[in-house]
Amino acid sequence: MKDHIKKKLKLKVSAIKDGTVIDHINALSLFKVIKILGLDKIKNQITFGTNLDSAKLGRKAIIKVSDKFFKDDEIDKIALIAPHAKLNIIEDYEVVEKRIVEIPDVIHGIAKCFNPKCITNNEEISTCFQVISKEPVRLKCHYCEKITGQDQIKIK
C-alpha cells in the first residue's frame, strides 16, 4: 500500500491513547447514543464519525471517547438502542479488551413503558422490563405487563 493512502486511513480511524471506541452503531442512532451516554455533558475528548460504510449496517457510526471506561449499566443503555455496537477498550494505543453489547434479560430503568396508563408513566417509579425478545427487541413491563416493541422504545 502506498504511504499516503496508509496515512489517510490512519487519519480516518485516528487512535486514542486510553479510552473506549464504540463501533458499529447504526448511523441513525448516533446522536441518541451520545445523548444516552451523556457524552454531550462530559469534558473528555470525543471524536466521532458517521455515515461510514458498513457491510452489516449500511451506514454506521463510530465514537471514540478518551479516558472513559463504561460501566455495565451504561452499556445496557447502548444495547437497547444500538444492539450491534462493539466496544474496544484501549490502553496505551492497544486494544486490551473487546466487548460485544448484549441486551440483558432484565432491564432496569433506561426505557419507558409505551402504555400511557401504566403506573410507571404516572408516578415517579423506576421502570423494569423482562426482555422477551432481543431481535426485534420486545420488552414486557414488570408492572402493567404490556409489551413495548422495538419502534415504541423511548429512553427515559
Place this chain on the structure above:
Amino acid sequence: MKKKDLISITDYTKDEYLRIMELSREFEQNPNQDLLKGKVIASLFFEPSTRTRLSFETAISRLGGRIVGFSDVGSSSVSKGETLHDTIRMVSNYADLIVMRHPLEGSARYAAEISSVPVINAGDGANQHPTQTLLDMYSILKTQGTLDNINIFMVGDLKYGRTVHSLLMALSQFEKPVFNFIAPYELQMPEEYKIYLQEKGIRYFEHPEFNEIISEADIIYMTRVQKERFSDPIEYEKVRNVYILRNQMLKDTKPNLRILHPLPRVNEIHNDVDANDKAYYFEQARNGVFAREAIITHTMNLK
C-alpha cells in the same frame, strides 16, 4: 416468610389454584368463620366498583375482620394529590392486608413492592383482576365437577377483556382444555395468547359467527362488547346485536352447559336466558364471596 400477594393470575401455581378451589368449597359449606378476628383489612378503591367491593367486604365480614378504607378517591387524601407510594406506605402501617382497586395498570404490583403487608389486586385498569378468575374457575369446577377437558366458548370482547385472558392462562394449566373464540373482527383474541396456546399444544378455534357451533360447549363465557372499543362507530352498530345469546340458541346444547358472565351485562345475554337452568351468572357472582374468603385466608396463611 415471603408475603403472598395476589397481583396477577400467573402468581399462583396449579397447586395454589387447587388449594383455593378446596378452600372455596369449605367456605361455601361454612361461610362464617372467625379467622380474621382482631385483624384490620384495608379496602382501597381508587376507582368505584361497587360489585367487587361489596363482594370483598362481605367475604371479610364473614371471616370476622374489620374494614378500613375508601370506596372512591373523592373522599380520601388521594384527591389532594398524595402519591400511591405514600398512601400504601401509610396504610400498610395500619392494616394486616390491603385489597386495592386502581385505574392505572401495574399499580397493584407496585403497591405490593412498597407494602409490608400482603396486597390483593381487585383490578388494576385493563390489566389484571385475578380474584375474578379464581371465582370463574370455582364456578367451572362446581358446575362441571372438574377443571380438566373443559370445552369453553369465549364470546364478545376478547381483545380488551382481561377476564378472558386470565381465564385462558389459568385453564391452560389443566388437562386438555379446548378454547373457542367468537368475537367481532376488531375485538379478536390477541396474537400473544394464541401463540401461548400453540406453544403449549392446546387446541383453539376461532369462529366468526355465534351459532349452532355452541352445541359442543361445556362453558360459554360471555363478555360485554363496549362501544368505546371501536375506532369506527359504524363497526359497532354492525356487531352490537350479533353477539347476543338468546334462549332459543340453547336448544341443542349439552345438558352440562353453563353460561358465565363477569357482570354487569348490558344486552349480550337476553333476559329470556335467565330462566334457563343453564344460566349461571348470578350464582357465579355468589361464588365470588367464597372464592374471596379462600383467597384472603390463603394470602394471610390462616388455613
